[in-house]
Amino acid sequence: MHNALVFLKEQTKDGLLSWRAQDTTAKLFDISHAAVEWLALQNGILPARYQRNRSMIGVEDQLRLFQSRVAVIGCGGLGGYVLEELARLGVGQIVAIDPDIFEEHNLNRQILSTPASLGQPKVAVAAERLAQVNPAVTVTPIEDAFCLTNGFELLAGVSIAVDALDSIPYRLQLAEVCTLAGIPMVHGAIGGWYGHVATQFPGETTVQNIYRHWVAGKGIEQQLGNPSFTPAVVASLEVAEVCKVLLGKGEPLRNRKLSIDLLEMEMHEISYAEVPVKLVNAA
Structure with a gap:
């Protein structure tokens, strides 16, 4: 790795390492793009792809993002945008969890769906898309449904989990597993013109309080559907929350929900008192 580092330093200009130099290094020294990016960031060299980040995310923060492992549960409307933005942000390890295949009704809003991808997991x-977007990112695709039975295994080693589910029962199970595993969770939900975002840390019950009056059914998304823009907006807010939590910057949406109304173009913050909530029986 010493020779690779010497080569990297020779290729660096104004503290930036071009993609061509990264790619050449990987091929010349027979190492992965992830290893090249780690080597660069560890030595204060910023890959040029992140140069527009550096006024708000310096090299040390970029290294922290690269060393983070984020799980995205659900890879459809919300999840597709979340995955794309995390990869472009430079999160080094991404776990993508979803049991489904792409269907024709996904084409109106799910950024990963195309006519060519119909029928594919x-x-x-x-995983294929993120490899094209940022080859330094390691993606672990898991074609399985998240539940209490496998939740702890799926989230092993994860820094934070992103809720991109369309099922209230499963997101409540995700909230419980995250709490028991000591993992922060960013929650997002959409329906028609509307959506909301909240961040929950272990020991908090914001998500459970949001759905405390839920009785049955998957949620309002099934009634209202979703246009192309609602998941993009809410997913971007989720990624902003993930970035803040990973870097310890700003004020996350703890004990509160940001409610978004794109029809009237309004946003409202709703606070949730932390009251005892009975968790799902994990046994």
Whole structure:
């Protein structure tokens, strides 16, 4: 690795390492693009792809993002945008979890879906897309449904989990697993013109409080559907929350929900008192 580092330093201009130099290094020294990016960031060299980040995310923060492992549960409307933005942000390890395949009704809003991808597993398409977007990112595709039974295994080693589910029962299970595993969770939900975002840390019950009056059914998304823009907006807010939590910057949406109304173009913050909530029985 010493020779690779010497070569990297020779290729660096104004503290930036071009993609061509990264790619050449990987091929010349027979190492992965992830290894090249780690070597660069560890030595204060910023890959040029992140140069527009550096006024708000310096090299040390970029290294922290690269060393983070984020799980995205659900790779459809919300999840597709979340995955794309995390990869472009430079999160080094991404776990993509979804049991489904792409269907024709996904084409109106799910950024990973194309006519060519119909019938293909969403996680496989996600892994292929992210490899094209940022080859330094390691993607672990898991074609399985998240539940209490496998939740702890799927989230092993994860820094934070992103809820991109369309099922209230499963997101409540995700909230419980995250709490028991000591993992922060960013929650997002969409329906028609509307959506909301919240961030929950272990020991908090914001998500459970949001759905405390839920009785049955998958949620309002099934009634209202979703246009192309709602998942893009809410997913971007989720990624912003993930970035803040990973870097310890700003004020996450803890104990509160940001409610988004794109029809009237309004946003409202709703606070949730932390009251005891009975968790799902994990046994």
